[in-house]
Amino acid sequence: MNSVLEARHIDKYFRKPVEFHVLKDINLAVKRGEFATVMGKSGCGKSTLLYILSTMDTDYNGELWLKGELVTGLESDRLSHIRNKYLGFVFQFHYLLSEFTVLENVMLPAKKLAVKTAEEIREDAMQKLRILEIDHLAKKRANRISGGEKQRVAIARALINDPIILMGDEPTGNLDSQNAENVFQIFKKLSDEQGLSLLIVTHDLDFAKRTDRIISMGDGKILVS
């Protein structure tokens, strides 16, 4: 089995304000090195699915497998460690720690993982920043750079521990077309050159068309995959 990430029969309900079956029997697998996008109408449950796949949301039925291991039902500290080590995340909003420098922001998850020395982590972080062509911003405070730059810092941070899969919830949603294209190129390169798996939610059909696979969602179900 060469699936990096696999969802089996995932169902999710929101109970408040009224019971609402938001995800219905979702089955999905992302292979190693695959660049996949998720598309679908607003409100069809894309973000909800992504939170489950990212292990942050544990309130669902079904099974979630990560590189051949069952993740569903693990305790929260264990899930934190899995997120730290194997998963990368980029959101529509950048979520940088504004009092820290760009470099410090990128280093944080690696410091948490605590397997490398501070010096090694710094080198890794600088290398990620170089890949994203923002190494000149390393010493700047995170709240003193532009939106597009912030988004790239967030991508660098998501990559710092060399995850097996990068997930994104509309990572280009807030960017102008030039910056969006930029981010797409970076993803494409990571997928082609480093064999990174990507699962990106997007509303941009142009973006999606150029990836390996489009997963189409509607009304809490996977329509085409």
Next chain:
Amino acid sequence: MNQRKVLVTIAKTHLLSKIRQTATAALGVTFGIGAYITLVSFMTGLNKMLDDMILNQTPHVHIYNEIQPSEKQPIALYSEFENAMNVVHSVKPKQNQNRIHDALPMISHLKGDPNVLSALPQVRAQVFYVAGSIEMGGVVTGVNIMEEVEYFNFRDYIVAGKPEDLKNTNNGILLGIGIAETMSLKVGDRVQVTSTNGTVFPLKIVGFFQSGLADIDNSRSYTTIKTAQKLVEGAANYITDVNLKLKDISLAPTIARSIEQQFNLRAVDINEANAQFETGTTIRNLITYAVSITLLIVAGFGIYNILNMLIYEKMNDIAILKATGFSGSDVQWIFIMQALIIGIVGGILGLLIGIGLAHLIDGIPFETEALPTVTTYPVNHNPWYYAIGITFAIVSTFFAGYLPSLRAKRVDPVKIIRGQ
């Protein structure tokens, strides 16, 4: 790479970003601890001074022969009235002597007791002091002056002359300062002392003492045991009182009871003699801790407040930390850390301020007739209280930080990320 270090860095950065609120919260702790150190140093200094005043002068056990009516009236000896109810009117004590019977063997027995530091004999004599036309009632106590100096700090209370002078002067007397003032007497003068049976003794004044208790200073004087025995026309074994100093003061009640049983004498222990004294100490301690704890509770609310505010403002940071793999306990640790930083910084500052204030008070002149050896306000610089103060600060800030930190631990990152 140490995981904890990155959490500390985050905690510090958060606090520095809110430096003014952080400083305010820390100042709250500073006031609490500063007040505690100042108060406790001063209050315990005061307690110790008052304790010393009493303890130094007061024997741990005072043994004397109390004149009291016999508990067993003669009628009880008659078997014929055994089951009757006897009413005896107007019971009077039997004519009795003040002296302790067989005092000298008893003293050497007590001195041999391993719990007893020393047993000091005294001879009390009721007298009248006469100088010119003035006459005053009082008590002359015959003592072994050098032993009193050694065991009851007697030298501290001598305001004119030296204890050695009493020992070396034949028929010398150490007069209470009140008597000397009333009768306008100077050291070197002679004072006539009339004993109860009318004999007049001229005694040479070798010095004055001041105990701080007016009643005593206005009536009591000291002389040698020999001179006092002459005043009461007693033999060399005529002893009215024995004062004990013990190695461990807490044994005083037990030892007093056993002496009463063994020798059929009255033995008053120091707790019995100064029962009301403890109350004052307790109340001063109560005030100290009530004020300090109140201030610390206020400080605790300050910390609770700033942490709640920080958690609210840093919700996004918390969410992203959790999303990128920091666990709930990591996040909780960050906020506990912040509370502790505030507590430790505020506490150390408070400690310094408290120690400074205590030294300041220590330097303020404070002179009182009652305490001839005291020249400045009494302050107790006990490092133990500094340790308690810091512990206090850390424990109270920990509790203040605990609830907010628990809230941070439970933040659901999905909710926050969705909320944007």
